[in-house]
Structure formats: structure tokens, C-alpha cells
Amino acid sequence: VGYPRMGPKRELKFALESFWDGKSSAEDLKKVAADLRSSIWKQMADVGIKYIPSNTFAYYDQVLDTTAMLGAVPPRYGWNGGEIGFDVYFSMARGNASVPAMEMTKWFDTNYHYIVPELGPDVNFSYASHKAVDEYKEAKALGVDTVPV
Secondary structure: OOOOOOOOOOOOHHHHHHHHOOOHHOOOHHHHHHHHHHHHHHHHHHHOOOEEEOOOOOOHHHHHHHHHOOOOOOOOHHOOOOOOOOOHHHHHOOOOOOOOOOOOOEEOOOOEEEOOOOOOOOOOOOOOOHHHHHHHHHHHHHHOEEEEO
């Protein structure tokens, strides 16, 4: 929450571009992300922050992450339940050859943009992402106690 996630040398940006261009794998992208999260949590712990947040990292944006966590995936993305993978997640954000991306808009007239959830009577909510729990456990394994947000 409020802590930069791109990395000091924009590592996440370059890892995402490499993944989207097909030059690296999902595992490569996940490794860069895990290294960034680890570094952030350790920095916070080292300076004595008492309540270190987890579940603040996003590959694209936190609103999209919440949409994914709730399983609020529009039918056009062909998601059939279970954990939402990068294929559906990034299709929602960027579109693909067969479906357009979800709408993007500004956050309160700032330069920050987010993906607008498409909520309606045809959306069935379900627990579709274990990201919050996974990141909590990831930090715990590093010896860092966090508070999921």
C-alpha cells in the first residue's frame, strides 16, 4: 500500500514486457516478482516497521487483483473456475486476439489508471485467487511477519 512495486531499476516493468513479448516464461516473471516482494518486506523489517503489509503487490493493478480474487471475470474471457492464471488475468487487462481488454480509467483524476470491474447480474462471485494467503505465507517463510491487506 503506497510502496513502489516496480523495483529500483524497473525490474517488474522489464519482466512484464519480456513475458508479454514471449521472450521469458511465467516462471521467470514470478521469480522477478518474488524477489521484489522479498526485498520490499526485508527493507521494511530492517527499518523497524511494526505492521508490514502483504498482498500489496500486483502484476498489473490492485483493482484487477481484487476483481480476480472475487472471481468477477466477465464471461467473454472463458474462465471456468479455479485459480485465475496469467492468461485470463492479462487478457482482462490487455485483451488478446479474440477479446478486448476491460475498460481502463483514471483513479480520481490522477495519473494512476486501473481496470474497471464489470459487475452485473451475470457475474458470480467466488474465491478465485489465493494471492493474499500465498503472499502472507511467502513472507512468513522469509521470517517476516506481515498483515495481509
